[in-house]
Amino acid sequence: MVQPHRHRHVLGVTHNATNADAAAAVTAAKKAAPMWRALSYADRAAIFLRAADLLAGPWRDTLNGATILGQSKSVYQAEIDAACELIDFLRFNVHFGQNLLAEQPLSSAGMWNRFDHRPLEGFVYAVTPFNFTAIAGNLPAAPALMGNTVVWKPSPTQQFAAHFTMRLFEAAGLPPGVINMVTGDGIAVSEVALADPDLAGIHFTGSTKTFQTLWQTVGQNLTGYRSYPRLVGETGGKDFVIAHASAEPDGLVTALVRGAFEYQGQKCSAASRAYVPRSLWEGGVRDALAATADSLTYGDVTDLANFGGAVIDARAFAKHAAALDLVKNSASCTVIAGGTADDSEGWFVRPTVVECGDPEHEIFTTEYFGPILAVHVYDDARFEDVVKQAEGIAPYALTGSVFATDRRAVDWASNALRYAAGNFYINDKPTGAVVGQQPFGGARASGTNDKAGSWHNLIRWTSPRTIKETFVPPTDHTYPHMG
Ligand SMILES: NC(=O)c1ccc[n+]([C@@H]2O[C@H](COP(=O)([O-])OP(=O)(O)OC[C@H]3O[C@@H](n4cnc5c(N)ncnc54)[C@H](O)[C@@H]3O)[C@@H](O)[C@H]2O)c1
Numbered sequence: 001m002v003q004p005h006r007h008r009h010v011l012g013v014t015h016n017a018t019n020a021d022a023a024a025a026v027t028a029a030k031k032a033a034p035m036w037r038a039l040s041y042a043d044r045a046a047i048f049l050r051a052a053d054l055l056a057g058p059w060r061d062t063l064n065g066a067t068i069l070g071q072s073k074s075v076y077q078a079e080i081d082a083a084c085e086l087i088d089f090l091r092f093n094v095h096f097g098q099n100l101l102a103e104q105p106l107s108s109a110g111m112w113n114r115f116d117h118r119p120l121e122g123f124v125y126a127v128t129p130f131n132f133t134a135i136a137g138n139l140p141a142a143p144a145l146m147g148n149t150v151v152w153k154p155s156p157t158q159q160f161a162a163h164f165t166m167r168l169f170e171a172a173g174l175p176p177g178v179i180n181m182v183t184g185d186g187i188a189v190s191e192v193a194l195a196d197p198d199l200a201g202i203h204f205t206g207s208t209k210t211f212q213t214l215w216q217t218v219g220q221n222l223t224g225y226r227s228y229p230r231l232v233g234e235t236g237g238k239d240f241v242i243a244h245a246s247a248e249p250d251g252l253v254t255a256l257v258r259g260a261f262e263y264q265g266q267k268c269s270a271a272s273r274a275y276v277p278r279s280l281w282e283g284g285v286r287d288a289l290a291a292t293a294d295s296l297t298y299g300d301v302t303d304l305a306n307f308g309g310a311v312i313d314a315r316a317f318a319k320h321a322a323a324l325d326l327v328k329n330s331a332s333c334t335v336i337a338g339g340t341a342d343d344s345e346g347w348f349v350r351p352t353v354v355e356c357g358d359p360e361h362e363i364f365t366t367e368y369f370g371p372i373l374a375v376h377v378y379d380d381a382r383f384e385d386v387v388k389q390a391e392g393i394a395p396y397a398l399t400g401s402v403f404a405t406d407r408r409a410v411d412w413a414s415n416a417l418r419y420a421a422g423n424f425y426i427n428d429k430p431t432g433a434v435v436g437q438q439p440f441g442g443a444r445a446s447g448t449n450d451k452a453g454s455w456h457n458l459i460r461w462t463s464p465r466t467i468k469e470t471f472v473p474p475t476d477h478t479y480p481h482m483g
């Protein structure tokens with residue numbers, strides 16, 4: 001039973017930044033660059049470690065609370081995001097950045113070769129999504145740790161928590177001009193930032209479409225830049241769970257419920273398509289999945305009895321409602337749980353399970369980014385055919401899971417799905433990657449796979465200079481064979 005709640009989304013700054021605001025932010029970033037680059041890595045790292053300590057202490061409730069109210073996260077989902085994951089990003093980045101700086105070339109006798117891990121020449125433009133406060137904080141912080149100054153454009157629907165994240169960085173001692181936050185939809189900001197010769201990189205997380213637009217604009221402006229901008233983007237997904245007949249059913253059902261419906265399915269990693277063998281489906285998985293989905297309470301997230309809350313905004317609600325209409329009108333689809341949406345008070349979409357006989361239906365290829373799980377039921381003997389079909393049917397390659405107790409099935413599917421997911425899970429849900437444990441990111445239409453919170457990501461924000469210093473320079477130009 002849904003407890004309707006008129007959800008308040010943007011309690012923070014709502015100003016839509018203009019070209020002039022963007023120009024001021026770019027100017028501030030450029031002005032602060034020499035000061036910030038001149039600081040030692042240890043001094044920069046100390047600021048972000050202090051931010052992590054503050055977040056583990058007095059700032060924890062502030063950022064969790066802002067994430068609960070602003071993004072409609074449950075207390076649990078806010079805690080694993082705003083507090084835990086952001087603390088992990090801040091601390092692990094410092095550790096991985098230190099390892100990166102320690103990476104040095106060989107030096108033969110008589111010379112000293114070294115890398116000078118320079119920050120990029122210019123500013124980094126960080127554009128962040130609504131769904132994770134941790135990602136929003138990490139995208140400006142990671143390039144800044146490596147010595148870059150940043151223009152940060154958070155999502156309007158994450159602005160409340162973004163506002164406090166910026167205040168947290170300031171409280172930790174981040175000097176003015178290092179991270180310059182601009183608010184709003186980003187259109188006017190991009191007009192300025194992407195046309196600036198000093199654009200050194202984009203650190204993006206959000207939809208595939210937005211990233212492609214930014215990349216295309218950079219391509220159009222390419223000859224105007226001082227350097228080739230580094231383009232790092234983590235984008236959409238159509239994440240799968242494929243069960244083999246040997247799968248353990250209770251674990252499968254729990255993974256589907258948590259993977260598809262936590263935070264209303266608004267995780268890029270959310271399970272949105274599943275492939276289940278008929279023996280398991282008819283042997284109890286169908287009924288258990290439908291009953292559990294129907295039992296989930298979505299409502300006011302300040303009521304701790306609720307499992308989830310509203311979807312992020314009216315646009316998302318309309319997209320989900322349209323998807324539900326589509327499947328209800330598709331002969332090959334049957335809604336077995338949920339299937340309703342109600343915006344009379346708040347934007348609520350019921351956790352929905354759709355059984356669909358046509359594995360090419362758009363419900364298996366389109367990212368709706370809501371609590372809608374498509375299930376294709378297959379004859380047990382067709383496991384390999386189903387895996388091959390699922391591998392390439394969607395354009396994305398972000399996360400995916402295989403459930404099986406048969407080791408040969410696990411091994412075969414892991415190989416067959418090698419390029420289908422940047423984060424691959426065996427007997428686990430496809431969500432909930434932990435920084436430092438499951439470095440996160442995907443390829444194909446899901447992004448550049450630069451693994452947020454790892455050295456793979458940090459390396460994109462440095463431009464190494466190789467220095468060779470010869471201790472005793474040669475003074476004879478002739479070769480030994482010349483006598
Ligand atoms: N792969 C990952 O790690 C990951 C993580 C989180 C979210 N996501 C993806 O993010 C999407 C959901 O997030 P969203 O709805 O915030 O995405 P979105 O693309 O709508 O917005 C992302 C950001 O881009 C901004 N934006 C849009 N157009 C812009 C422009 N022209 N210039 C500058 N900024 C612009 C938005 O205001 C927002 O800050 C989903 O597709 C999800 O899969 C991916």
Ligand SMILES: N[C@@H](CCC=O)C(=O)O
Pocket residue numbers: 131132266267268269430431432433434440
């Ligand atoms: N890193 C998160 C997903 C981030 C995208 O929304 C997870 O693994 O669930």
